[in-house]
Amino acid sequence: xxxxxxxxxxxxxxxSIDKTEWTWxxxxxxxxxxxxxxxxxxxxxxxxxxxxxxxKTTPEMFAAKAEKFIAENTIRTETDLEIPVVKVPPxxxxxxxxxxxxxxxxxELQEGxxxxxxxxxxxxxxxxxxxxxxxxIQVIPGYEHVVKMTPTSTGTFAIVCNEFCGIGxxxxxxxxxxx
Amino acid sequence: MATxxxxxxxxxxxxEAHAEKLMKWNAVVAVLWLLVGGIGALGVIMTRWxxxxxxxxxxxxxxxxxHGIDMLLMWILHFEMAVxxxxxxxxxxxxxxxxxxxxxxxxxxxxGGLMTNVAIFQGESSVMFTSYVPMQAAPHxxxxxxxxxxxxxxxxxxxxxxxxxxxxxxxxxxSIPMVTFGALTAAIIAVFTILSGAGxxxxxxxxxxxxxxxxxxxxxxMVWWALGHSSQQINVAAHVSIWYLIPAIVIGAKPLSExxxxxxxxxxxLFLQLASAHHLLSDPGMSAEWKVLNTSYFMYFAVMASxxxxxxxxxxxxxxxxxxxxxxxxxxxxxKAPWGNPAFAGMFISLVSFGFLGGISGVVLGTEQINMLxxxxxxxPGHFHTTVVTGTTxxxxxxxxxxxxxxxxxxxxxPKLCQIQPYLFGIAMSITGLVMMGAGTLGVSRRHWDMAFxxxxxxxxxxxxxxxxxxxxxxxxxxxxxxxxxWIVLVVGSLLFGEKLDGGAVSDKPTPIPAATPAAxxxxxxxxxxxxxxxxxxxxxxxxxxVLYYYVNWKYLSEVWLLS
Numbered sequence: 001x002x003x004x005x006x007x008x009x010x011x012x013x014x015x016s017i018d019k020t021e022w023t024w025x026x027x028x029x030x031x032x033x034x035x036x037x038x039x040x041x042x043x044x045x046x047x048x049x050x051x052x053x054x055x056k057t058t059p060e061m062f063a064a065k066a067e068k069f070i071a072e073n074t075i076r077t078e079t080d081l082e083i084p085v086v087k088v089p090p091x092x093x094x095x096x097x098x099x100x101x102x103x104x105x106x107x108e109l110q111e112g113x114x115x116x117x118x119x120x121x122x123x124x125x126x127x128x129x130x131x132x133x134x135x136x137i138q139v140i141p142g143y144e145h146v147v148k149m150t151p152t153s154t155g156t157f158a159i160v161c162n163e164f165c166g167i168g169x170x171x172x173x174x175x176x177x178x179x
Numbered sequence: 180m181a182t183x184x185x186x187x188x189x190x191x192x193x194x195e196a197h198a199e200k201l202m203k204w205n206a207v208v209a210v211l212w213l214l215v216g217g218i219g220a221l222g223v224i225m226t227r228w229x230x231x232x233x234x235x236x237x238x239x240x241x242x243x244x245x246h247g248i249d250m251l252l253m254w255i256l257h258f259e260m261a262v263x264x265x266x267x268x269x270x271x272x273x274x275x276x277x278x279x280x281x282x283x284x285x286x287x288x289x290x291g292g293l294m295t296n297v298a299i300f301q302g303e304s305s306v307m308f309t310s311y312v313p314m315q316a317a318p319h320x321x322x323x324x325x326x327x328x329x330x331x332x333x334x335x336x337x338x339x340x341x342x343x344x345x346x347x348x349x350x351x352x353x354s355i356p357m358v359t360f361g362a363l364t365a366a367i368i369a370v371f372t373i374l375s376g377a378g379x380x381x382x383x384x385x386x387x388x389x390x391x392x393x394x395x396x397x398x399x400x401m402v403w404w405a406l407g408h409s410s411q412q413i414n415v416a417a418h419v420s421i422w423y424l425i426p427a428i429v430i431g432a433k434p435l436s437e438x439x440x441x442x443x444x445x446x447x448x449l450f451l452q453l454a455s456a457h458h459l460l461s462d463p464g465m466s467a468e469w470k471v472l473n474t475s476y477f478m479y480f481a482v483m484a485s486x487x488x489x490x491x492x493x494x495x496x497x498x499x500x501x502x503x504x505x506x507x508x509x510x511x512x513x514x515k516a517p518w519g520n521p522a523f524a525g526m527f528i529s530l531v532s533f534g535f536l537g538g539i540s541g542v543v544l545g546t547e548q549i550n551m552l553x554x555x556x557x558x559x560p561g562h563f564h565t566t567v568v569t570g571t572t573x574x575x576x577x578x579x580x581x582x583x584x585x586x587x588x589x590x591x592x593x594p595k596l597c598q599i600q601p602y603l604f605g606i607a608m609s610i611t612g613l614v615m616m617g618a619g620t621l622g623v624s625r626r627h628w629d630m631a632f633x634x635x636x637x638x639x640x641x642x643x644x645x646x647x648x649x650x651x652x653x654x655x656x657x658x659x660x661x662x663x664x665x666w667i668v669l670v671v672g673s674l675l676f677g678e679k680l681d682g683g684a685v686s687d688k689p690t691p692i693p694a695a696t697p698a699a700x701x702x703x704x705x706x707x708x709x710x711x712x713x714x715x716x717x718x719x720x721x722x723x724x725x726v727l728y729y730y731v732n733w734k735y736l737s738e739v740w741l742l743s
Contacts, residue, residue, distance in 0.1 A: 017438060021487075150740060
């Protein structure tokens with residue numbers, strides 16, 4: 001009878017369900033199905049899907065690959081810290097190190113070209129948050145995530161760290177140039 | 180163990196002495212944790228409000244960790260223990276099973292909570308609620324959490340044991356009431372949650388003392404979220420139970436259909452835990468297939484369950500009001516509902532805010548690709564402050580307006596302020612959640628001390644609108660805290676200074692729930708049935724908002740860089 005008393009009809013599971021309720025259950029079910037199909041649809045026809053390509057790695061292995069990439073492709077350095085600006089070969093691989101508390105190096109990309117950006121962390125979890133585009137990807141130590149990216153706009157972009165990584169978290173700001 | 184039973188003269192509810200004491204103490208401790216967490220909230224909000232930036236970075240992260248743990252675990256779990264004991268011992272009118280064990284669980288939770296808080300305020304455990312490895316906290320941070328988990332597990336065991344006692348002592352006939360069924364759902368999910376928690380917190384504790392060398396950072400995230408998200412599902416099941424409880428007491432509402440509502444609770448048990456996968460949508464270590472499967476097939480059945488409750492709860496209110504004769508037009512039942520009763524008002528605001536804000540934002544956030552727009556942004560706390568705060572906390576606050584007179588036998592002081600409080604807290608928190616989501620949509624990070632990036636080698640200027648949203652978050656956040664503080668003042672003030680109420684007759688034996696008369700059972704369906712057209716309109720409004728907002732976000736997504 002009431003929600004705080006046992007059901008007055010002992011065989012409550014034999015009661016028929018009202019048409020209005022059935023309709024609403026049906027709507028909720030169909031809407032769930034539509035949302036399910038949307039994700040698959042986007043994998044087939046959408047142009048923003050997070051890459052599935054990831055490898056187990058170690059900070060040492062990843063750093064070695066990144067340093068090689070930086071040594072071969074640096075075009076200049078910036079700021080007092082002499083952070084290398086590295087031109088990623090169009091269609092090629094770029095490496096981005098997340099560590100306490102910077103994104104290293106600065107990457108330079110070209111609009112409309114596809115890049116394979118390798119992401120990994122040297123220490124804690126970090127968050128790759130490309131602004132003002134607003135793409136957010138978790139960066140986890142021990143995992144190398146290969147994300148295919150095609151910039152669709154030019155300018156200077158910031159990489160904010162948006163996973164808490166300690167006291168200097170707010171200073172962890174990186175940069176990507178798109179020409 | 181000898182015990183007595185008291186029947187509250189005003190509500191007719193029957194309290195067994197041991198259960199009563201356990202409920203009281205759990206509720207009191209819960210309120211104290213809400214106070215600690217609320218002070219933390221003030222520190223957090225005044226720091227994130229760009230105009231004030233109150234605390235230095237280290238204190239901010241310490242306070243933020245404490246705020247998360249004390250609110251999400253300590254306040255809510257202690258209150259939930261009281262809810263479990265109420266839904267079993269009080270509603271089934273039986274003695275509580277193993278009260279001594281219940282006290283053991285209570286003290287484990289108290290000691291564990293204190294231990295973790297000591298670790299946090301010592302400053303070496305500012306690892307946030309999620310404590311992602313390899314960031315390490317002090318060992319007693321994890322140990323405290325483990326004790327809290329064991330204490331809660333004992334609480335669940337007491338609940339199950341009490342159900343057995345009621346069955347054995349035949350204090351009721353037929354099936355358990357809807358509210359008890361909802362609490363059972365919460366307790367079952369809690370067992371799963373706590374076991375997952377043990378699966379991750381025990382190794383992490385061993386790692387913190389040096390007995391385990393390494394914990395995989397991705398594996399930690401996966402297992403931790405089976406604790407972290409599922410524990411929020413306990414809250415959902417608990418506050419939905421309260422959504423059924425309050426209208427039942429205040430206006431005599433009954434479920435539209437026992438079968439539909441219980442079926443929806445069953446869907447929670449079957450599918451909700453798996454939805455915790457949606458925290459890993461932007462992670463490297465899981466495949467797209469795994470993400471889609473876990474967030475859709477599994478999660479959408481749970482979403483469906485919430486949509487069903489979102490229909491049947493207001494539907495039950497509408498039917499009850501129409502039975503009382505408020506039958507004009509579509510919405511007379513809603514206009515004439517007892518809006519001056521803080522329990523009802525709080526419950527209804529909780530329902531609307533959870534559905535329209537928390538629910539919709541959660542599903543959008545949990546869509547595989549759309550997650551990339553919001554992952555780790557301020558959108559995430561915006562979302563969960565409209566589920567856990569306007570949903571769970573507000574529902575708990577609302578039910579307390581009923582519990583103070585009946586359980587604590589005190590009249591609420593300052594009834595006018597009691598009437599205002601749910602509106603102040605509920606509406607301010609809803610607006611805060613909304614502007615938090617707004618800031619997150621613009622990319623602003625969560626768990627971030629300085630949106631001006633002072634000390635960074637580069638500059639990045641957030642859009643002006645982001646600063647506006649953060650300012651509004653600060654302003655409405657402070658109003659929310661005032662609303663929460665008012666509730667604490669009203670409750671504590673009533674417990675200390677409220678007029679004492681008659682406790683009612685005390686007996687050595689429980690008075691069983693009278694079996695339903697055959698006539699009442701026969702009339703349950705058919706003649707008693709009331710159409711609920713107003714609820715249909717409300718539900719359709721929810722659906723329209725849901726669909727529009729969902730597709731707006733796909734539009735946003737289509738505008739960012741191409742990713743594959």
